[in-house]
Amino acid sequence: MLLTDSIQPVLRRRHPDGQYCIGQDSGIYWRQIQPPERGAEAPDWFYVANVPPDLDGVFRRSYVLWRELIRPFIILEFVSGDGREERDQTPWQGKFWIYEQVIRPAYYGIYEVMVPRVELYQWVGGQFQLLPANSRGHFEVTPLGVELGLWDERYQNVELPWLRWWDDEGNLLLTGEERAEQEHQRAEQERQRAEQERQRAERLAALLREQGIEFDDPWV
Missing domain, CATH: 3.90.1570 (tt1808, chain A)
Structure with a gap:
């Protein structure tokens, strides 16, 4: 209920x-x-x-x-x-x-x-x-x-x-189902945020390589 x-x-x-x-x-x-x-x-x-x-x-x-x-x-x-x-x-x-x-x-x-x-x-x-x-x-x-x-x-x-x-x-x-859905949405938002950050880092790394700057970790 x-x-x-x-x-x-x-x-x-x-x-x-x-x-x-x-x-x-x-x-x-x-x-x-x-x-x-x-x-x-x-x-x-x-x-x-x-x-x-x-x-x-x-x-x-x-x-x-x-x-x-x-x-x-x-x-x-x-x-x-x-x-x-x-x-x-x-x-x-x-x-x-x-x-x-x-x-x-x-x-x-x-x-x-x-x-x-x-x-x-x-x-x-x-x-x-x-x-x-x-x-x-x-x-x-x-x-x-x-x-x-x-x-x-x-x-x-x-x-x-x-x-x-x-x-x-x-x-x-919230009900248990609503709490679970809310947590799922939070996790999905965090996943999307992390993915956007990864893509941003990759674009930055590509730009630096074009300028002749090389490094091993694209997140640095």
Whole structure:
């Protein structure tokens, strides 16, 4: 996933012991009840700090908040309808209410693909406060040193206003594939620079030979 791939270097620096987990379309079980799904929400993306990435060597399929007791740092919901579900404040039923009053992540984001629009809330004093965009049109997640915003480009052959991360200086956080491509371009530029320098040296050597000056190393 684009969000996960690009933020991994940030999280690895933040957690050199590897103790964090990321959920993608997986459940957060916030209360112990039967059937279990009555006490769960399944955000599109979330990050929890200081928990193991797996349980007893098994990849996490969900996160049980009522057992592990560490709140997600950020939760992101991608709107598929009109956004009412993600903003529903009905006690014990609405997503917004459950996130704000029970799960209580430090940040809650709503991404409306078709509008397009991003809302980012910060949990302060017992409730969510809507954050303003900065001068770049991004929303700052200060503790991580990153910003969240829209990137209107092509990814995996689909052109959308993609939700992406930037650092706090406004540099786009690249995916592994993008980093590899960037490194390839740098290497190619260096190769071309070296080739141009070689050709320049050869032209200089030829000019000197025409003037009767001989030497062994054309780079001298």
